[in-house]
Amino acid sequence: MPDMRHGIERAREMRAWADRKGGFEATPDGFDRSDAHTLASLSDRWIEKMKMRAYSPRTAEHHVWIMRVFLAWAQGRGLSRPDEIDKPILEAFQRWLWAFRKDNGEPLAINSQRGRLISLQSFFAWLCRENILRANPAADLELPRRQPRSLPRALALAEVETILGVPDTSDPLGVRDRAMLETLYSTGLRRRELVNLDMTDIDRARGVVLVRKGKGGKDRMTPIGEIAMHWIERYLAECRPLLETNAAERALFISGYGERLNAGYVGNHVRRMFDRAKIGKNGSCHLLRHSCATHLMENGADIRTIQELLGHARLDSTQVYTAVSINLLRETHARCHPRGREKAAAAIAAVPAADGGAGVENAAAAPPAAE
Numbered sequence: 001m002p003d004m005r006h007g008i009e010r011a012r013e014m015r016a017w018a019d020r021k022g023g024f025e026a027t028p029d030g031f032d033r034s035d036a037h038t039l040a041s042l043s044d045r046w047i048e049k050m051k052m053r054a055y056s057p058r059t060a061e062h063h064v065w066i067m068r069v070f071l072a073w074a075q076g077r078g079l080s081r082p083d084e085i086d087k088p089i090l091e092a093f094q095r096w097l098w099a100f101r102k103d104n105g106e107p108l109a110i111n112s113q114r115g116r117l118i119s120l121q122s123f124f125a126w127l128c129r130e131n132i133l134r135a136n137p138a139a140d141l142e143l144p145r146r147q148p149r150s151l152p153r154a155l156a157l158a159e160v161e162t163i164l165g166v167p168d169t170s171d172p173l174g175v176r177d178r179a180m181l182e183t184l185y186s187t188g189l190r191r192r193e194l195v196n197l198d199m200t201d202i203d204r205a206r207g208v209v210l211v212r213k214g215k216g217g218k219d220r221m222t223p224i225g226e227i228a229m230h231w232i233e234r235y236l237a238e239c240r241p242l243l244e245t246n247a248a249e250r251a252l253f254i255s256g257y258g259e260r261l262n263a264g265y266v267g268n269h270v271r272r273m274f275d276r277a278k279i280g281k282n283g284s285c286h287l288l289r290h291s292c293a294t295h296l297m298e299n300g301a302d303i304r305t306i307q308e309l310l311g312h313a314r315l316d317s318t319q320v321y322t323a324v325s326i327n328l329l330r331e332t333h334a335r336c337h338p339r340g341r342e343k344a345a346a347a348i349a350a351v352p353a354a355d356g357g358a359g360v361e362n363a364a365a366a367p368p369a370a371e
Contacts, residue, residue, distance in 0.1 A: 172239035
């Protein structure tokens with residue numbers, strides 16, 4: 001096997017640098033926890049209660065992130081205790097969310113604003129249930145109207161092939177990246193489901209993948225294609241041993257310093273590969289998931305099968321792909337519409353040529369006769 005170590009060196013240097021600095025621990029947030037009744041201390045208790053009630057780690061992390069945004073906003077205005085928060089103050093936070101602009105100059109999506117405000121409503125409702133507050137100041141907030149779900153985009157098959165060809169497969173990290181991309185497109189996994197895979201979750205004999213603790217905390221089995229399995233087997237045989245630093249690490253996909261990848265890194269990494277593909281479309285892991293479902297639909301898969309593959313709890317989450325998949329609609333239109341493709345030749349032949357053989361083209365372009 002050729003030497004494939006060159007892509008690992010920078011990752012090992014990063015790990016050594018981090019170890020000298022004390023690791024990759026998060027910077028303290030600096031919020032006031034001087035006693036048990038500050039907003040930050042109570043937020044910590046709320047998150048802990050969620051975990052005790054078996055909420056998923058992802059849900060807890062989501063609320064932690066939202067509370068950090070609110071706590072930073074409140075601390076900047078000298079607010080650190082729940083009894084200092086009333087409805088006008090929360091409405092001011094709501095206006096701040098509406099006016100906020102991301103680094104690229106875009107506003108927060110309306111549904112993202114709703115999500116942050118709903119999280120605050122839940123937090124203050126919990127404070128009332130714990131008898132810390134007598135009334136919920138967030139109860140009567142007028143939330144932004146929920147925006148209709150937009151149709152998911154899908155890549156053309158040629159665009160998928162271009163993206164899959166981006167990783168440098170002479171490098172062990174490149175083989176890993178190719179195996180990840182192939183797995184995402186073949187199975188329609190979410191990025192968090194991908195990074196949660198262990199080596200024992202791949203059943204090579206049956207050609208299936210065990211997805212543990214997917215969205216909603218549910219397990220499922222999903223098939224995986226031959227090409228994706230080929231790249232996983234090559235990665236396991238030739239490349240993962242070079243990346244491995246701890247024999248106890250069971251993760252299927254590991255980083256250059258031998259640890260399980262995290263979902264945020266994978267999302268950003270795949271987005272960079274989209275950029276390198278130069279297909280003129282932005283996207284990341286979810287676009288490969290959408291493309292997997294759309295291509296299955298276009299090739300005759302029924303909607304219930306796709307629902308099982310994607311791990312959707314409700315069929316209406318999957319039905320959006322019937323709107324994206326245009327092939328069947330186009331074929332039905334061509335076959336059944338009086339002006340469809342299959343009847344076009346006969347219709348054109350039946351129209352007598354006028355004014356030197358202009359036919360239907362000139363007839364269509366002519367203005368209607370005056371009534």
